[in-house]
Amino acid sequence: MLHITADSRYVLFLNGEQVGRGPVRSWPKEQFYDSYDIGGQLRPGARNTIAVLVLHFGVSNFYYLRGRGGLIAEVEAGGRTLAATDAGWRTARLGGQQSNSPRMACQQAFAEVVDARELAEGWAEPAFDDGEWPSAQAIGSAGMAPWTSLIPRDIPFLTEEKLYPASIQSLSRVKAPKYAAALDLRNQMVPESVNHANPVSYCGYVATVLALETSGFVTLGFPSGVRGSGVWVDGVLQSEWTGVQPERYYRLNLAAGEHLVLVDITGSDHGGSSHFAIDSDAAFTLRSPAGDNGVPLATIGTFDQSEYIDHRPGRRMQTDHPDYRALPEAAPTAAALEAFGSWVKPFDPSLYTEENVFGSNVWRTLAERRAVPRSVLNAILPVPEPGVLPVFEDGDCELVIDLGAERSGYVGFELEAPAGTIIDAYGVEYMREGYTQHTYGLDNTFRYICREGRQSYVSPVRRGFRYLFLTVRGNSAPVKLHEIYIRQSTYPVAEQGSFRCSDALLNATWEISRHTTRLCMEDTFVDCPSYEQVFWVGDSRNEALVNYYVFGETEIVERCLNLVPGSADETPLYLDQVPSAWSSVIPNWTFFWILACREYAAHTGNETFAARIWPAVKHTLTHYLAHIDDSGLLNMAGWNLLDWAPIDQPNEGIVTHQNLFLVKALRDSRALAAAAGAAEEADAFAARADLLAETINAVLWDEEKRAYIDCIHADERRSDVYSMQTQVVAYLCGVAQGEREAVIEGYLSSPPPAFVQIGSPFMSFFYYEALEKAGRQTLMLDDIRRNYGQMLRYDATTCWEMYPNFAENRSNPDMLTRSHCHAWSAAPGYFLGSSILGVKRGADGWRTVDISPQPCDLTWAEGVVPLPQGGHIAVSWEFVSAGKLKLRIEAPEDIVVNVSLPEGIEGEVTQVSYVR
Structure with missing residues (x-):
């Protein structure tokens, strides 16, 4: 061993x-x-x-x-x-490994060169x-x-499946800007920030001296955007630029000689690479105003800095330092900059690289589409002949390769090339009709510089994407590409669950929900395989439920739940992503973790787990209750998040949905404590839940609007925002009772237009839970068809993070969502099985099962739900005539099956038992 x-x-x-x-x-x-x-x-x-x-x-x-x-x-x-x-x-x-390669993102480590x-x-x-x-x-x-x-x-090893692309979408002759660099500004300006992942702010500039041999036009490019007041050249602020946000390009007509370029970099920085590029037909050089250490840039400052921890109020960074304000106009030349010499610092070479694959792909100074020769397709086919890529006398050869679906894993290739040939790889998730959704905020790239002859390479860095830009640069002879592939790597799952019905759109939605969930199962659940690869605690509650129905895995769920209390050294409220160096708390995410602990113990019947996790649940609930203020409500600073939509959820004050989920967490803790053999320990929590629910109804209900307000701000101002999110949670958590429950149940089917509407598939999960509780499954199917049908319309193979319904969700009309693969969005994988097929756990550990089909407008459905102890429940139903349903159930003989049919429907029920 x-x-x-x-x-x-x-x-x-x-x-x-x-x-x-x-x-x-x-x-x-x-x-x-x-x-x-x-x-x-x-x-x-x-x-x-x-x-x-x-x-x-x-x-x-x-x-x-x-x-x-x-x-x-x-x-x-x-x-x-x-x-x-x-x-x-x-x-x-x-x-050959360059340790100054670009930082991928604040969430991740480094791309490789x-x-x-x-x-x-x-x-x-x-x-x-x-x-x-x-x-x-x-x-x-x-x-x-x-x-x-x-x-x-504590879990099995992950898979590595060698998968080949589906097609080559395009071949183009391209050019990159003459100069392109990736900068790690965060660690340059705040060196101690390597030890944590909290956002920092700093105040200062990047400077370089641009020398032109002849006069001419020069374009300063910022493929990932600019911050602060912008760009100054020779003491003049540049106000005219082009580019779709966040990109900015400044085209200037400059005289021969030296020009001082200042870029204001003041602002918040969570980590990642900043990209700076220059292009001109005139010959130019760059030099640092801080001396020659091999890097042609310098930084000025920082004039002030601050660290932002856990969304708590703290000292704000000051941007009124007189030297910071005066410098751009007072120093129009490198010589004048000497007066500010104490602020000027050389750029650390380990934080700077001109191997800027991202910048060179986002800003292509030439992109000329060519037909794809038949011989090039050999690169993605299982044939002995390689794909021979053309050589352009002036420009580089770019292939856009479609994997056919979103993938996550390790890119590999085998090729023959002259020494020094550059192979650039850049993965994106979405392209359509000439639009490419660049991964701003994620340097999803690598660069491989070839030795002579035939060679192969597998990147050791995990990446998620669907489309791969593969660009060959600087080759003196054709490159023979023998193969290009991805080693897809996910948690090892068998496709034990299934769902099919008479609606092909629902079937396709279930499939993309399953594929999404699989790609987001690594050594933990992760929110997405591309941008983050992070275990977000709250997301995983819903992801676990989907997994139970589509894959039936339990070890990964228990591992995720066990990791959370490890953050107690940082805060007793537990972090919202673990293990992490970002000191961030989303209270709802901790509450969802408590719900997930209860649901896992109930799903598996694992009382040993319940006993082990209960002290950690008790610990955090005790500390959350310490934040109940004199009004009797939870009032705290934190990232008070539920949905991306513009609901009123300030990071300080009393947030209604947070109080509501605390009620449910307190109540669910009683069942978890009972499974742990410590029911009496949770009695006080249940009592606090009832008291909190009474206070919510007394303080946060608006009788005139007949709805719960979103929040009370820290200055005691009552919110004038009413959202469907808050009403759904009040209904789902059982706080709305009697007439108020009936009012909100009406909102589920007819949301008031003035209310903020649901903005993400994550929030839809709770909406579907509420519809299920209300017996309004037809509305659920309508919502799935509308929102997930929109994803399928745009060739989605995985579920989107957002709905493109609000300006907050996108920065331009073509950007339909940020992440195109987000497991918090895979709700149909759970609800089509639990609610429409009608298979639900009865007693803990699935000792009993409730079968209650909800046909809605469907004529038939069939599927399989895997069981945690092995085996499965298989159900099929179809209408054999008007009002008569034929139902077949296959279940282990040691499980008690309870069947109920919708009102007004007769049933012919066949039950088949098997031994497990």
Whole structure:
């Protein structure tokens, strides 16, 4: 057995063959390790080589807390250690890997730039001579800080399926700007920010001296946008620019000679790369006004900075420093800038790169579409002949490759190319009719610089996308592309659940819901495979329910639930994404975690889990109740989020939907405590829930409007916003009773036009729960057809994060949503099975099951719901005549099946039992 873990990630090879990759995300104090049975792969009587590629992020993000780079591994058999990491191991920096490659996003680590000419070929093979490699440094034994506890991996290994593209969408001759750079401004301006992932703000400028040999037009490009007051050239603020937001392009007619360019970078920065580019027909050079360290830029400032933690009010960054205000006009030249010399700093070379794939793809100074030669298609076909890419005398060759569906995993290729040929890869999720939705805020790219001849490469960085821009630059001869593919990597699931009915649109919606859920199942549930890859706690409650019906997996759910209390060292209110270095709390996300804990214990009948998690639930509820103010309502600062729509949910004050979900969390905690054998401990919570519900009805109901207000602001101003979100939650959580419940039930079918409407599929999940409770399944189907039908209309293979109903949801008319693959949006995967097929858990652990079909306007439906202890419930129903339903149920013989049919419908019921 080989046991291994690393900070931050590893790829493991045995005798040159990849064995696996890991570890799963961890809190450093509880570092997970992986175990591989390698006995069958060892070569008896021969030299065997263990080789590990270790990737250390070096910065904290939303799924990693910064530690020291390190590897620990052991090979053992029969209790005897055969090998273990120590000073006898050899180590070397990966040749050709450029550690100043662009930061992908605040949520993630780094894209990669690799020069294969410097790679040690066959370094993982037994025959490789590592004699010149230095010995590794042993830094300590297992249990040293910060990895104080090593824990065995708690879920199966992820899949790696080699999938080929579906088509080549286009071939173009393209050009990139003459100069393009990616900058890590956050860590340049606030170096200590590598240790956390909180937003920071800073006040200052980036400066460069642009020297033109002759006069001419120059375009300054900002493919990811600009901040602050904008761009100053020779002391003049530039007010005219072009570009669809966030892009900005300033076209200037400049004289020969030197020009000082100042870019105001003042503002908030959560992390990621900023992109700066220049293009001109005139020859130009750049130099830094801070001296020559190889980087032609300098920064000025920071004149002030601040850190923004957990959406709490704090000291605001000051932007009235006299030097900051005066500098642009007072320093129109590099010489004049010397008066501000104490503020001017060289740009750290490790935070700067001119290998800017994102900027060169977003800003193409030429894009000339060409027909795709038949021979090029060989690159995506299983044939021995390669795809031969054309060479353009003036320009680069760009392929746009369609995988056919959204994918998540590791890009790989094999090709023949001249040495020095550049291969740029850039993944996006959505294209249509000439529009490309660029991944602003995500540098979803890599650059591979070829050595001579035939070679292959697999990126070690996970990416999510559907369309891949593959651009060949600087090749002196045609590149032969033998294959391009993705190793799709997800949690290992079998397609145990199913749903089909008489409506093809609903069937397609169920399928994209399943595919979305799968792509968002990694070592935890993640919100999306492209932009973030982050385990958001609240999202996972709904994702777990969908998973129960489409895949039936339980280990990943329990792992997610167990990770959350690890954030108690940061806050007893628990973080909204874990494990994370962003100190952010969304109270609703903690409440959803409590609901998910109860639902998991009920779904599985796992009382051991309930007993283990109950103290953590009790702990956080106790601390949330400490934020009940004198009015009797939850009143706290935090990220008080529920939906992207423009509801009134300030980050300070009394937010109604938050109070409502606290009521439900307190009530659900009683059932969880009962399963844990500690029912009496939750009695006080149940009593507090009833008191809180009474106060909500007394304070937050508006009798004139016949609705609950959205909030009471910190200044005690009552909100004048009324939203469907708040009414739905009041109904769903059982706080609206009697006449008020009836009023809101009417709103479910006829939402008042003046109310803010639902803006995301995430909120639709709660809306569908409310419709199910009200017995209004027909409205649910109408809503699914309308909103998910819109996604399918635009060729969606996965569910969108948002509905394109509000200006807040998009920055231009073509951008229908931010993320095109978001598991919080996969509600139909759950409700079509639970509500329309009609399969619901009765007693905990599915000891009983309730079958209650809701045909609505359908003529037939069939499907399978997997069970947590193994086996399944299979149901099919169809109308054999008007008002008569034929129903067949297949279930384990140890489960009690309760059947109920809609009022006015007769049934012919057949039940088949089997042994499990």
